[in-house]
Amino acid sequence: MASCxxxxxxxxxxxxxxxxxxxINLELREGEILSLLGENGSGKTTLMNQLSxxxxxxxxxxxxxxxxxxxxxxxxxxxxxxxxxxxxxxxVDVFTATExxxxxxxxxxxxxxxxxxxxxxxxxxxxxxxxxxxxxxxDMSVSQKQTVEIVKVLFRGADILILDEPTAVLTPQETxxxxxxxxxxxxxxxxxxxxxxxxxxxxxxxxRVAVLRKGEYxxxxxxxxxxxxxxxDMMVGxxxxxxxxxxxxxxxxxxxELKNLTVYDELGVKRLDDxxxxxxxxxxxxxAGVAGSGQKELLESIAGLYPVRSGEIVFHNPQSGKxxxxxGKDPLxxxxxxxxxxxxxxxxxxxxxxxxxxxxxxxxxxxYRKGTGLFVDRxxxxxxxxxIWKDLxxxxxxxxxxxxxxxxxxxxxxxxxxxxxxxxxxxMSAYAVRGLDINTSYxxxxxxxxxxxxxxxxxxxxxxxxxxxxxxxxxxxxxxxxVSGVVDARTITKEEVGLLMTQHRKEGA
Amino acid sequence: xxxxxxLTLINSAIAFGTVIMLxxxxxxLIEKAGNLNLGIPGIMYLGGIGGMIAAFFYxxxxxxxxxxxxxxxxxxxxxxxxxxxxxxxxxxxTLRANQNVTGLTLxxxxxxxxxxxxxxxxxxxxGVGQISVPVTSSAYIAYTPLGYMGTFGKLxxxxxxxxxxxxxxxxxxxxxxxxTRTGLNLRAVGENPGTADAAGINVTAYxxxxxIVGAAIAGLGGLFYTMDYIKxxxxxxxxxxxxxxxxxxxxxxxxxxxxxxxxxxYLFGFVYWAYLYIPGLSxxxxxxxxMLPYVITLVVLIIVSLRKKRENQPPASLGLSYFREER
Numbered sequence: 001m002a003s004c005x006x007x008x009x010x011x012x013x014x015x016x017x018x019x020x021x022x023x024i025n026l027e028l029r030e031g032e033i034l035s036l037l038g039e040n041g042s043g044k045t046t047l048m049n050q051l052s053x054x055x056x057x058x059x060x061x062x063x064x065x066x067x068x069x070x071x072x073x074x075x076x077x078x079x080x081x082x083x084x085x086x087x088x089x090x091x092v093d094v095f096t097a098t099e100x101x102x103x104x105x106x107x108x109x110x111x112x113x114x115x116x117x118x119x120x121x122x123x124x125x126x127x128x129x130x131x132x133x134x135x136x137x138x139d140m141s142v143s144q145k146q147t148v149e150i151v152k153v154l155f156r157g158a159d160i161l162i163l164d165e166p167t168a169v170l171t172p173q174e175t176x177x178x179x180x181x182x183x184x185x186x187x188x189x190x191x192x193x194x195x196x197x198x199x200x201x202x203x204x205x206x207x208r209v210a211v212l213r214k215g216e217y218x219x220x221x222x223x224x225x226x227x228x229x230x231x232x233d234m235m236v237g238x239x240x241x242x243x244x245x246x247x248x249x250x251x252x253x254x255x256x257e258l259k260n261l262t263v264y265d266e267l268g269v270k271r272l273d274d275x276x277x278x279x280x281x282x283x284x285x286x287x288a289g290v291a292g293s294g295q296k297e298l299l300e301s302i303a304g305l306y307p308v309r310s311g312e313i314v315f316h317n318p319q320s321g322k323x324x325x326x327x328g329k330d331p332l333x334x335x336x337x338x339x340x341x342x343x344x345x346x347x348x349x350x351x352x353x354x355x356x357x358x359x360x361x362x363x364x365x366x367x368y369r370k371g372t373g374l375f376v377d378r379x380x381x382x383x384x385x386x387x388i389w390k391d392l393x394x395x396x397x398x399x400x401x402x403x404x405x406x407x408x409x410x411x412x413x414x415x416x417x418x419x420x421x422x423x424x425x426x427x428m429s430a431y432a433v434r435g436l437d438i439n440t441s442y443x444x445x446x447x448x449x450x451x452x453x454x455x456x457x458x459x460x461x462x463x464x465x466x467x468x469x470x471x472x473x474x475x476x477x478x479x480x481x482x483v484s485g486v487v488d489a490r491t492i493t494k495e496e497v498g499l500l501m502t503q504h505r506k507e508g509a
Numbered sequence: 510x511x512x513x514x515x516l517t518l519i520n521s522a523i524a525f526g527t528v529i530m531l532x533x534x535x536x537x538l539i540e541k542a543g544n545l546n547l548g549i550p551g552i553m554y555l556g557g558i559g560g561m562i563a564a565f566f567y568x569x570x571x572x573x574x575x576x577x578x579x580x581x582x583x584x585x586x587x588x589x590x591x592x593x594x595x596x597x598x599x600x601x602x603t604l605r606a607n608q609n610v611t612g613l614t615l616x617x618x619x620x621x622x623x624x625x626x627x628x629x630x631x632x633x634x635x636g637v638g639q640i641s642v643p644v645t646s647s648a649y650i651a652y653t654p655l656g657y658m659g660t661f662g663k664l665x666x667x668x669x670x671x672x673x674x675x676x677x678x679x680x681x682x683x684x685x686x687x688x689t690r691t692g693l694n695l696r697a698v699g700e701n702p703g704t705a706d707a708a709g710i711n712v713t714a715y716x717x718x719x720x721i722v723g724a725a726i727a728g729l730g731g732l733f734y735t736m737d738y739i740k741x742x743x744x745x746x747x748x749x750x751x752x753x754x755x756x757x758x759x760x761x762x763x764x765x766x767x768x769x770x771x772x773x774x775y776l777f778g779f780v781y782w783a784y785l786y787i788p789g790l791s792x793x794x795x796x797x798x799x800m801l802p803y804v805i806t807l808v809v810l811i812i813v814s815l816r817k818k819r820e821n822q823p824p825a826s827l828g829l830s831y832f833r834e835e836r
Contacts, residue, residue, distance in 0.1 A: 095700070099693055104710045
């Protein structure tokens with residue numbers, strides 16, 4: 001057996017009750033590129049953070065070059081020659097490349113930025129990096145910033161490099177260039193781990209693939225023996241029966257029609273690209289996709305919180321029968337137009353609730369405009385808070401107890417309870433069960449299904465494919481801001497959805 | 510305006526400028542570590558009264574050596590100011606209190622403490638007239654014979670040693686921030702503490718040290734004011750506080766660069782005292798002139814914002830408490 005650059009034995013990491021890594025055995029062989037593959041939340045980054053010294057494993061042993069080591073800080077990681085390039089760059093904008101690279105180094109003797117700059121230049125020439133040591137970070141492109149991060153770990157003498165989703169921010173050309181660099185480093189005897197969930201990249205750059213699923217190590221396969229299908233099968237696994245009650249939709253009618261919706265973020269990056277689909281009243285429409293494929297932008301565009309560049313969002317009012325375009329309206333306009341829109345955002349305590357207020361105060365946020373005269377009506381919200389407290393079994397000492405100090409599940413119950421009490425025509429939820437235990441999750445699923453049976457159009461953005469396939473009637477699959485498929489959740493398989501999640505729509509199709 | 514008048518004006522400007530330059534250099538060090546310390550006026554008060562107390566008791570007990578008085582008051586001044594800085598550091602770093610509120614509180618606290626002790630010293634001295642420490646003060650005011658050499662000497666050499674110390678400190682501060690490893694690390698803490706932390710820099714230690722040392726330097730501004738500017742006396746008026754705010758304004762004016770603080774402080778002093786030499790000013794318009802330093806700070810702020818040069822912006826995480834990200 002070839003010797004190992006890194007060997008992790010029975011590494012386990014828990015966050016509270018959640019087991020992020022469950023007895024994982026992972027090997028990185030000398031001089032290879034290993035892909036670490038897994039869905040969101042499968043524990044890839046957590047595992048790698050234990051190599052880079054950000055987390056310390058609860059159990060297990062790590063070996064570097066076949067020697068047992070203890071890595072309890074980023075410095076320990078450097079000392080063992082391990083360097084991690086994080087997804088979010090850790091750079092000081094107003095510093096030059098050199099200043100960022102030498103930052104925090106003890107170094108002996110005189111502080112000599114020029115000499116450091118020369119050393120950096122040699123590294124750059126060796127691997128063909130296109131950065132100048134004296135260039136300021138704010139003048140750099142995203143790809144150049146990433147290069148600085150790579151040089152930073154090389155400068156510290158790392159021979160094991162971990163790249164956490166390095167291609168997420170790169171254009172295809174920049175990605176190719178990065179892969180060339182990775183191959184050059186491999187040729188130079190370095191060992192690399194790349195985290196990604198883009199299958200074609202895995203097949204392109206790596207020698208071997210290791211797969212994690214829900215915190216467990218599933219297995220590894222040589223890249224030359226793998227294809228997209230076999231990797232997807234390993235990644236998503238076999239479907240688990242959840243037994244969520246899913247009645248057939250009653251008399252579904254179009255409620256919300258999205259036509260060629262395109263949005264850009266403030267940096268001018270396209271976040272939604274020509275998105276069209278219809279949401280029916282009386283159904284749960286699931287939105288699937290790897291994180292950051294445009295889910296957040298989609299919901300916020302519908303809610304009137306995100307600027308829409310082009311396209312239409314047409315609402316068909318079930319009461320009056322009228323249709324109305326929602327693009328260009330802010331949430332208040334939408335409410336005034338008589339559109340019952342409820343939104344359970346991903347960021348519960350940021351966008352959803354006010355953490356320092358109690359349940360009553362948070363109910364008031366939705367109703368304070370209703371009061372007559374100068375004073376707000378506190379009685380109705382108090383009544384609503386009390387009924388949510390009882391009906392949804394929220395654990396809190398009183399309706400005045402700050403929601404910030406409740407557990408995640410209870411916070412979510414308060415938020416969902418309030419939104420449902422609006423008697424909405426459209427109910428949107430983003431990652432509604434993230435961080436919740438199984439019982440609370442089922443409470444939320446049942447609430448959503450009950451809304452569906454009342455004829456509400458429910459949009460459910462989720463990350464767990466098993467749940468999406470069991471809960472929803474139809475699925476919209478997003479990939480890179482485009483709709484890569486609208487499918488029937490009752491008949492499609494998990495593997496098919498997995499493939500859609502990673503496949504860009506063919507041009508012109 | 511005659512040459513003599515101009516010379517007097519420039520000398521007043523330099524004396525005035527030295528007070529706020531010292532305050533500003535201390536504040537630059539603190540702000541570079543990412544802490545906005547609005548307690549500078551209070552810290553300058555503490556520095557002033559600290560030096561005063563030491564000198565007063567030294568002279569009360571018959572001390573007659575100007576040099577000993579100088580050393581005692583100098584050390585005591587820095588100690589008092591550093592203690593003020595420590596309070597601020599503990600509240601904002603360890604307890605993560607709001608920096609603006611803590612700073613303003615410190616200003617009120619410093620002024621209160623200083624004036625309390627100022628009045629107490631007055632009582633000790635017999636309660637009549639103004640207290641003074643002529644022996645110690647003479648060491649601060651003294652200058653070399655070069656100062657008597659005509660216009661040139663009066664311009665460049667007729668100042669107490671602290672005027673030169675301030676310039677030396679400004680230059681040293683620039684060297685420290687831009688040319689040393691520690692300075693680089695410190696700036697990283699102020700710009701992006703998360704990055705600094707990941708690079709293995711002890712953010713808390715850097716912030717504490719920067720604030721304490723910065724406060725000690727700023728306190729010297731108060732010391733210079735009591736010992737040199739008002740010749741070793743104490744007055745329970747609000748002058749030090751006003752000068753402290755100017756020091757904070759000067760940091761912005763200098764765009765966080767110590768060398769700019771040198772000429773900036775003299776410019777502030779020049780425009781502040783210019784009204785004395787403009788004939789026919791009423792009491793009302795006189796006050797308008799005293800506003801000039803603030804007006805030019807505003808103008809500089811506007812110009813700097815318009816030019817959007819990244820190097821002239823405040824440290825990116827100025828005013829924010831640092832939490833290590835926890836999952």
